[in-house]
Amino acid sequence: MLINIQNIHIQSVKTLSNQDVHTDILRLDLIHPVISGNKWFKLKYYLDEALTTNANKLASFGGAYSNHIVALALAGKEAGIPTIGFIRGDGDTALSPTLKEAVSYGMELQFVNRTDYRDKQQIQDTYHQSGWYWIPEGGYGLLGAKGAADILNIQDTSNYTHIICAVGTGTMMAGLRMSANPSQEIIGISVLKNHFSITKEIEQIIMLSPKKNSDFQCLHGYDWGGYAKHPPELLSFMQQFWLAEKIPTDFVYTAKMLYAVHDLIQKEFFTSGSRLLLIHSGGLQGNRSLPPHILPF
Ligand SMILES: *Cc1c(COP(=O)(O)O)cnc(C)c1O
Numbered sequence: 001m002l003i004n005i006q007n008i009h010i011q012s013v014k015t016l017s018n019q020d021v022h023t024d025i026l027r028l029d030l031i032h033p034v035i036s037g038n039k040w041f042k043l044k045y046y047l048d049e050a051l052t053t054n055a056n057k058l059a060s061f062g063g064a065y066s067n068h069i070v071a072l073a074l075a076g077k078e079a080g081i082p083t084i085g086f087i088r089g090d091g092d093t094a095l096s097p098t099l100k101e102a103v104s105y106g107m108e109l110q111f112v113n114r115t116d117y118r119d120k121q122q123i124q125d126t127y128h129q130s131g132w133y134w135i136p137e138g139g140y141g142l143l144g145a146k147g148a149a150d151i152l153n154i155q156d157t158s159n160y161t162h163i164i165c166a167v168g169t170g171t172m173m174a175g176l177r178m179s180a181n182p183s184q185e186i187i188g189i190s191v192l193k194n195h196f197s198i199t200k201e202i203e204q205i206i207m208l209s210p211k212k213n214s215d216f217q218c219l220h221g222y223d224w225g226g227y228a229k230h231p232p233e234l235l236s237f238m239q240q241f242w243l244a245e246k247i248p249t250d251f252v253y254t255a256k257m258l259y260a261v262h263d264l265i266q267k268e269f270f271t272s273g274s275r276l277l278l279i280h281s282g283g284l285q286g287n288r289s290l291p292p293h294i295l296p297f
Contacts (some may be wrong), residue, residue, distance in 0.1 A: 001033050002078070003040055008154050015244045018257070020272040021265055025247065028069065028151065029254075029282035032074075034101055037282015038172045039071035042139030044147040047079050058083045059118060064096040064250075065228075067283035068138050073102035083107040089116040089121070097288045107114035123187070127274065140169040140201075142208045148175025151279065157262040160184060160277035164261060166191055166253035167218055170202035172281060177202075177216050179208050186216040190262040191253055193226040228252050228286060234259065240295055248297040252286035 007030035024048040029036040050058055054164060058076045062069035062085060069085045076083035085102060091111030092150060112123060124134055134143070157163070163180055167173050167188035177186045190198055203214045223236050230251035238255045244247060249255040259280060264270065287295060 003035060003074075005031060005154065007031055010155050010277070011247070013245055013247075015241070016261055016265060016276075016278075020268075021270045021274045021276060023167065023261065023265075023276045023278060025280050026151070026155065026157070027247075027276040027280050028246065029242040029280045029284065031282070034285075035074050036079060036149060036284055037067065037070045037280070039067045039139065039283065040140055041147040041151055041175075042068075042073060042144035042171055043075045043135070043144035046133070046139065046147075047075055047136045048062040049143065050081060050133040050197075053133065054131070054268065055081060056131035057081065057128070057129070057133065058135060059086065059124075059132050060072045060135040061086045061088070061117070061123070061137040063088045065098045065285045065289050067098075070102045070105075071099050072135065073105035073107035075087060076107070077105045081133075084102070084132075085109050085238075086117075086123055087111050088114060098285045104120070111274070124244035127185060137177060138169040138170045140205075142205055144169075144171040145178060145205045145209065145231075149179035150175075151178060152179045157277055160275045162274055162276045163279065164189070164257065164276055165279040165297065166257040166281055167198060168192070168253065169199065170198050170218070171205065172279070173216060174202045174205040174209075174241070176279070177213060178211050182213055188216065188218045189222050190218055190220050191223055191256050193223045194220065196220065212278070219264075222256050222263070224256060230255075230290075235290075235294060237262075242295070242297050245288075247280065248284060248295075249280075250284045250286045251290075253283055254280055 011022050011027050013023045034233045058081050085107050160187045164187045167190045173188040238249050
């Protein structure tokens with residue numbers, strides 16, 4: 001099944017709106033049941049470069065539930081370039097559904113133990129073969145941000161005062177800042193605990209682009225204990241959000257962002273008349289690590 005950009009639309013979020021603040025959400029999760037969301041956008045220009053340089057293999061990194069890895073597997077298949085994923089872990093247990101899916105798209109997997117996984121350059125030096133094109137983990141970098149910048153051009157997003165997204169590597173946020181109007185506020189919710197270096201990491205990407213506006217805000221404290229941590233209260237927020245809005249979320253990224261927005265509205269963080277556009281960045285892979293029937297979608 002191919003990617004369907006036409007499925008992307010803007011939907012209002014009634015439970016996150018009140019008389020002062022109007023909230024809409026951009027549904028990037030609808031482009032594909034598996035390759036949902038921002039990873040597809042972030043890969044676009046890397047793929048173009050791989051094609052123009054006649055790469056014979058696309059190589060990248062990720063965990064067992066990586067949205068990036070499965071998106072790369074399908075993107076490579078569509079572009080006709082074989083893919084290899086360097087996966088964190090020993091590979092001694094059954095493949096996760098995410099990795100099975102990646103393999104079904106033709107990806108070769110190479111497991112790397114947790115210690116060695118930390119040094120990506122070392123992995124590249126060890127495994128590199130002539131003609132291989134390496135994509136940074138999570139698509140981090142200027143080409144990833146350029147792809148993410150296109151997210152705001154699918155629909156008319158010019159009349160929103162704030163654009164809000166979840167932040168992992170910050171590549172998507174860098175892209176949103178690059179393409180938004182200067183008057184639009186860009187707010188990111190960091191999903192990693194105390195990841196204060198993220199501001200620098202985002203600025204570093206923006207400074208490589210022609211538009212050097214690094215006016216954005218990254219909020220901390222909405223990580224629920226750290227990356228991929230998901231206390232019962234967060235899962236219950238996801239269930240309630242599904243019942244009220246019929247929008248699926250994932251506990252790694254979008255649920256944390258939505259909860260943060262809910263909390264910020266309660267705390268009157270946004271001035272009256274604000275029009276928020278939330279980015280539903282898709283990426284439901286993390287949910288596949290939960291036992292069945294915990295989530296209603
Ligand atoms: C990867 C991912 C993010 C984070 O994107 P970055 O560009 O790494 O900050 C946000 N949401 C979802 C659903 C993702 O899969």
